[in-house]
Amino acid sequence: MKHISSSLCIKTTLIKALKRTCSSCHYRITDLHKIAKIKLNLTAMEKALREILLKAVGSQQPEAVQIEIETPKEESFGDLSTPIAMSLSKILKKPPRKIAEDIVNAVQSLELEVKSSELFEKIDIAGPGFINFTFTKVFLCKELKELLEKHDDFLAENIGKGKKVQIEFVSANPTGPLHLGHGRGAALGAALSNLLNEAGYNVEKEFYINDAGRQVKLLGMSVFAKYKQSQGIDYPFPDDGYRGEYIKDLSEDFRVQGSELQVKDDDTLLKEITDFSYKKMLAEIKKDLEDFGVLFDTWQSEIELYKSNAVQQAIDDLKARGYIFEEDGATWFKSTAFGDDKDRVIIKKDGDYTYFTPDIAYHRKKILKGFDELIDIWGADHHGYVPRMQAVIQALGYPKEHLRVLLVQMVTLLRGGKPVQMSKRAGEFITLREVMDEIGADTTKFLFLTRRSDSHLEVDIEVAKAQSSENPVYYVQYAHARINSIFEKARQEAIGYRQEAIDFNGDLFNDEEMRIVKKLLLYPAMFRNAALAHEPHRITFYLQELAGMFHPYYHKHKVISEDTEVTKARLALCEAISIVLKHGLKILGVKAPEKM
RNA sequence: GCCCCCUUAGCUCAGUAGGAUAGAGCACAGGUUUCCUAAACCUGGGGCCGCAAGUUCGAAUCUUGCAGGGGGCACCA
Numbered sequence: 013m014k015h016i017s018s019s020l021c022i023k024t025t026l027i028k029a030l031k032r033t034c035s036s037c038h039y040r041i042t043d044l045h046k047i048a049k050i051k052l053n054l055t056a057m058e059k060a061l062r063e064i065l066l067k068a069v070g071s072q073q074p075e076a077v078q079i080e081i082e083t084p085k086e087e088s089f090g091d092l093s094t095p096i097a098m099s100l101s102k103i104l105k106k107p108p109r110k111i112a113e114d115i116v117n118a119v120q121s122l123e124l125e126v127k128s129s130e131l132f133e134k135i136d137i138a139g140p141g142f143i144n145f146t147f148t149k150v151f152l153c154k155e156l157k158e159l160l161e162k163h164d165d166f167l168a169e170n171i172g173k174g175k176k177v178q179i180e181f182v183s184a185n186p187t188g189p190l191h192l193g194h195g196r197g198a199a200l201g202a203a204l205s206n207l208l209n210e211a212g213y214n215v216e217k218e219f220y221i222n223d224a225g226r227q228v229k230l231l232g233m234s235v236f237a238k239y240k241q242s243q244g245i246d247y248p249f250p251d252d253g254y255r256g257e258y259i260k261d262l263s264e265d266f267r268v269q270g271s272e273l274q275v276k277d278d279d280t281l282l283k284e285i286t287d288f289s290y291k292k293m294l295a296e297i298k299k300d301l302e303d304f305g306v307l308f309d310t311w312q313s314e315i316e317l318y319k320s321n322a323v324q325q326a327i328d329d330l331k332a333r334g335y336i337f338e339e340d341g342a343t344w345f346k347s348t349a350f351g352d353d354k355d356r357v358i359i360k361k362d363g364d365y366t367y368f369t370p371d372i373a374y375h376r377k378k379i380l381k382g383f384d385e386l387i388d389i390w391g392a393d394h395h396g397y398v399p400r401m402q403a404v405i406q407a408l409g410y411p412k413e414h415l416r417v418l419l420v421q422m423v424t425l426l427r428g429g430k431p432v433q434m435s436k437r438a439g440e441f442i443t444l445r446e447v448m449d450e451i452g453a454d455t456t457k458f459l460f461l462t463r464r465s466d467s468h469l470e471v472d473i474e475v476a477k478a479q480s481s482e483n484p485v486y487y488v489q490y491a492h493a494r495i496n497s498i499f500e501k502a503r504q505e506a507i508g509y510r511q512e513a514i515d516f517n518g519d520l521f522n523d524e525e526m527r528i529v530k531k532l533l534l535y536p537a538m539f540r541n542a543a544l545a546h547e548p549h550r551i552t553f554y555l556q557e558l559a560g561m562f563h564p565y566y567h568k569h570k571v572i573s574e575d576t577e578v579t580k581a582r583l584a585l586c587e588a589i590s591i592v593l594k595h596g597l598k599i600l601g602v603k604a605p606e607k608m
Numbered sequence: 609g610c611c612c613c614c615u616u617a618g619c620u621c622a623g624u625a626g627g628a629u630a631g632a633g634c635a636c637a638g639g640u641u642u643c644c645u646a647a648a649c650c651u652g653g654g655g656c657c658g659c660a661a662g663u664u665c666g667a668a669u670c671u672u673g674c675a676g677g678g679g680g681c682a683c684c685a
Contacts, residue, residue, distance in 0.1 A: 082624080082627075083624080084628075085627085085628060085629080085630090086628075086629080089628075093627095093628090095626095095627055095628090095666095098627080098665065098666080099665095101665070102664090102665070108665080138628075139627090139628045140627085140628075140665070140666080141665090142627080142628065185685080222685080225685060226684075226685060227685060230685095252684090340683080341683085342683050343683095344683095353610085353611075353681075354681090356683095357682085357683045358683095359683085360683040361683055362683080364683085366682090366683065366684085366685090367684070367685045368685095392613080392678090392679065392680095393679060393680075394679095394680085395612060395613075395679070395680065396611080396612075396679085396680040396681060397680090398612090399611095419613085421613090421614095421678090421679095422678090422679095429619090462620095462621080462622095462633095463620090463621070463622090464621090464622085466613070466614090467613090467614075467621080468614085468620095468678080469620095469621095470619095470620065470621095472620090475634080478647090479647050480646095480647060480648095482633085482634065482635095483647075484633070484634095486647045487633095487647075487648090489647085490645080490647050490648075491648095493645075493647090494644080494645065494647095494648085495644095497644060497645060498644045499644090500644080501644045502644080505644095537624085538624080541624060545624090549622090550622095550624080553622060553623095553632085556632080556633080557632080560632080560633090563648055563649070564648090564649060564650085566644080566648080566649085567640095567646095567648065567649045567650085568649080568650095570643080570644070571644060572644055586644095607645085608645075608647065
């Protein structure tokens with residue numbers, strides 16, 4: 013772990029310091045930059061920079077200079093650094109190191125609430141002109157204390173401010189069991205919703221049920237054919253029918269359930285079978301998700317969209333807005349008006365709607381519900397569908413960013429290093445249920461969140477089952493369990509541990525402990541970035557890194573010793589680690605066990 | 609043919625809207641347990657960041673071209 017950084021609050025403090033640098037000249041920090049690295053737009057600070065830094069130069073006023081603050085590569089370079097002097101170098105036509113000196117002098121002569129010398133251990137200039145800031149132990153430990161006192165309020169910045177977000181995910185056709193890909197979408201959707209929730213958004217999780225389309229009909233026909241065949245009738249199986257073993261089970265279940273006993277014509281029977289089948293599949297999907305620990309707030313039925321006339325209303329709406337036209341006997345949506353490759357048919361020549369049409373109505377309904385942001389999680393094979401959906405959003409008068417589509421790549425399952433063959437056509441695929449039963453829901457979720465969602469994922473069942481360091485889930489959970497057992501022992505030995513009684517001036521912490529403290533203080537910034545980027549996998553990585561610092565530390569140092577002061581300080585550190593681990597795991601939807 | 613994504617250590621992948629000497633896990637080799645949990649720890653070798661140009665103080669990161677892999681291009685869903 014080379015990158016040691018500090019938390020947002022430290023950054024804020026530093027920013028404050030830099031801001032004060034130029035306070036004499038109406039400088040204002042405008043926007044915190046959206047992503048990751050906190051960049052401050054210093055456009056408003058231009059004048060002050062000119063006064064402070066350019067006085068001697070007398071050149072033109074620099075435009076839109078940004079202060080970047082980043083975490084140095086080398087620990088020895090300090091806790092935070094800024095390349096601002098290099099960025100300014102060209103504009104100011106001065107050597108970066110000279111600019112850096114001016115900035116450092118300015119910062120050091122500032123009157124802050126905290127004296128500069130109490131805040132920074134040292135400020136130095138390195139390399140081509142980086143300014144490196146190293147914080148004092150006292151300051152860092154004060155931050156640690158904040159963490160211990162405020163918990164979630166310290167860790168999770170409120171960036172959502174109550175904004176309403178809807179995340180639609182899984183939305184598997186009720187025509188078969190959930191497979192691994194669905195599982196990955198489920199894990200991502202749930203984690204993202206936890207993440208955004210913690211970040212102060214108001215999140216609704218929705219599952220869209222495709223219960224009206226051709227796929228459901230096909231399911232019904234498949235089961236119907238199986239049913240007929242089971243009665244010795246030579247009935248043709250539909251060409252694109254579903255072929256899994258579960259089709260046979262469905263026909264059997266239908267027979268057992270006995271509603272076919274009254275003699276009916278085939279049409280009625282087919283209808284009943286279709287109805288029975290998809291409802292049964294949907295119930296199984298719900299059960300699977302529940303056992304996976306993924307719960308939805310709302311379930312939107314496609315049939316309901318038709319029944320409530322939402323589909324027709326959506327078409328009328330788009331027509332009124334001038335994006336509907338007739339051609340070749342079909343009705344089209346003019347998606348090319350918003351950058352799509354071609355216009356899209358919404359009512360076919362034969363009068364049927366296309367797959368796209370209810371989806372338009374669905375997304376229109378989402379918009380009407382008044383969300384500030386819509387998020388769809390789709391399989392990557394649907395990526396060609398994104399432009400037309402965003403065209404719909406725009407046609408309805410919203411910017412295309414109003415709908416954010418996250419694509420989830422396929423999951424390859426390995427068993428002992430070899431890919432497990434899957435054939436959709438033959439109905440051979442690995443279900444989420446199988447994997448969940450074999451390796452557990454927690455492990456499955458964690459592994460699904462160890463990669464960026466848009467990159468392929470390989471899951472080796474043998475590795476996932478291993479209870480060893482091969483398995484990252486246990487590694488993280490074990491850190492939590494270990495800390496718990498330390499506290500167990502502390503209780504047994506009746507060590508009177510109270511956070512507020514601890515002297516947090518940092519004298520009691522060694523270098524390794526300070527490294528961990530800094531890592532902990534980095535969590536809020538990581539969290540913020542993960543939320544803004546909609547990337548829960550960053551949490552997974554962070555947790556592995558933190559656990560990777562704790563385990564070696566644990567091995568090397570006894571937390572509980574004869575030295576009661578040190579013991580208490582170490583217990584405080586352990587508690588902070590535990591708080592952070594728990595927070596992260598909760599977002600991933602993974603348990604933080606007390607014992608393992 | 610057109611469009612999108614990917615290419616970083618033997619393998620699987622990170623790389624924080626361009627920064628300092630590119631990281632982790634696994635695998636491989638060797639070692640650690642009278643101990644708050646060995647589901648752990650320590651030591652070691654590992655790299656043309658696909659290739660080539662460009663942009664600039666500075667590129668794994670941005671641009672363009674090329675090669676390889678995946679996906680998409682329906683009045684299918």
